[in-house]
Amino acid sequence: MILMLILAENRGYFYNMINKDSDITIFGTGKVAHQLGSELKRKGNHINAVYGRNEQKAKKLSKKLKTKHITSATKIPSNSLVIICISDSAIPKVVASLDKNLKVAYTSGSIRLEDLPDRPYLGVFYPLQTFSINKLVDFSSIPFLIESRSELFEKELKSLASSVSNYVKCANSEDRYNLHIGAVMVNNFSNYLYHLAQKHLDEHDLDFKLLLPLIKETTEKLEILSPIEAQTGPAARGDKKIIQKHLNSISDPKTKALYALFSELIPKEIKKHEL
Known part of the structure; x- marks a missing residue:
């Protein structure tokens, strides 16, 4: 040893x-x-x-x-x-x-x-x-x-x-190029979403660090599940009431638009994988 x-x-x-x-x-x-x-x-x-x-x-x-x-x-x-x-x-x-x-x-x-x-x-x-x-x-x-x-x-x-x-x-270059695209999505884009979440919480005097255990658990699940299998939340459940309430509460237009887009795309992707 x-x-x-x-x-x-x-x-x-x-x-x-x-x-x-x-x-x-x-x-x-x-x-x-x-x-x-x-x-x-x-x-x-x-x-x-x-x-x-x-x-x-x-x-x-x-x-x-x-x-x-x-x-x-x-x-x-x-x-x-x-x-x-x-x-x-x-x-x-x-x-x-x-x-x-x-x-x-x-x-x-x-x-x-x-x-x-x-x-x-x-x-x-x-x-x-x-x-x-x-x-x-x-x-x-x-x-x-x-x-x-x-x-x-x-x-x-x-x-x-x-x-x-x-x-x-x-x-090879092609594989690295496509891995880099994936890396931008999982790292840079997710980090931008963390930023938007922090902005929303700051508006309500809430500590972003309260979300860190959730972020960690979300990532760790990917060791055993595919991303679509690990998907949870209102969009995955088709809970349109909660989605609309959330949209009504989000003040930032960019955050609202992304929330609406993801809430539309997630159930469609889940449905495709269930077929």
Whole structure:
């Protein structure tokens, strides 16, 4: 058991032994860069630099990772595996600008590998998770989706991902793209609904945190039930009286419109699955 714990905490050292010529440069200073860089280092991987256009932000992250910071891409060490952690729209231009001899991987789910300039070592290193700078996450359960045109580089990226996660698999651009659509729905859209619910409760001096156990239970049920099987509430029961009372009580037009739309769609979807 002790040996297993030691191995789990030091998986990065095994990556370094296999890929002796590659140190990691974190390219970016945002949420993904902070979380991923910290976890890679914690698991024994060597971070040789942090690149950031904003020197103050680059310096802050480099201090956290106990490495140097650079503000010019020409200063990226030649033996680097550059992990790009920046906005999707900026990735193509950055990939095209980097030295062709550098190994490069990016952390986006929506950018297709075939849409980027060809280079000897280019790959995808996509952690399917939402990140905040100050909220720690359990990397061991995060799916890492890997892709590269080079079979050798793909193996290297899988090895690196395996140093932090127990769930590493190859996924092509089409699969990643569709998973990203699903991720936006379950994460970003649901979070917006939490925001609307909080606004409604704030109007009535009620604490949004009272809903947190419900949110948790709703999510945990999906481990054993499909979303449509887990659906409950007035719309699922066809309780039109309650639905109308709720609509009459909601003051925000956007919230009212979404409540009405979901209340219309949910019973239709349930009926389809009952056929």
